[in-house]
């Protein structure tokens with residue numbers, strides 16, 4: 117991109133941080149053939165010449181900051197999430213809905229948080245779900261008709277013991 121012969125006093129479009137917009141500017145100083153300083157014709161502010169809105173670079177820096185700023189907690193959550201999903205694929209996931217019944221270890225698909233694994237059932241109407249970026253408590257209808265797994269196996273054991281005793 118070659119600039120037309122610009123000199124101090126030329127008019128250019130530059131992004132103005134004060135106006136938060138692309139505005140007409142007057143070149144104040146040139147350095148090595150590039151605009152070193154420009155004055156906004158709208159607010160009169162003098163600043164560095166910006167050929168475009170800095171949104172792109174800002175977004176990039178936000179993304180890299182987010183990538184660099186992954187907390188230990190999030191990393192731990194991701195590891196836990198991946199361990200829970202190991203050997204399973206998301207195709208067996210159940211879309212999350214407050215009215216749905218979920219069981220422990222079930223994979224759910226949340227419209228906002230994505231895939232998650234039910235890691236705990238919290239009476240009376242909550243489930244603890246491990247998502248890639250952390251654990252969240254979600255509202256849901258608990259499986260009232262079904263006995264939770266540990267109780268079920270305990271019951272079976274008791275029944276077996278009773279049977280043995282009867283025999």
Ligand SMILES: [Zn+2]
Pocket residue numbers: 132133134135136139156157158159160161
């Ligand atoms: Zn301005």
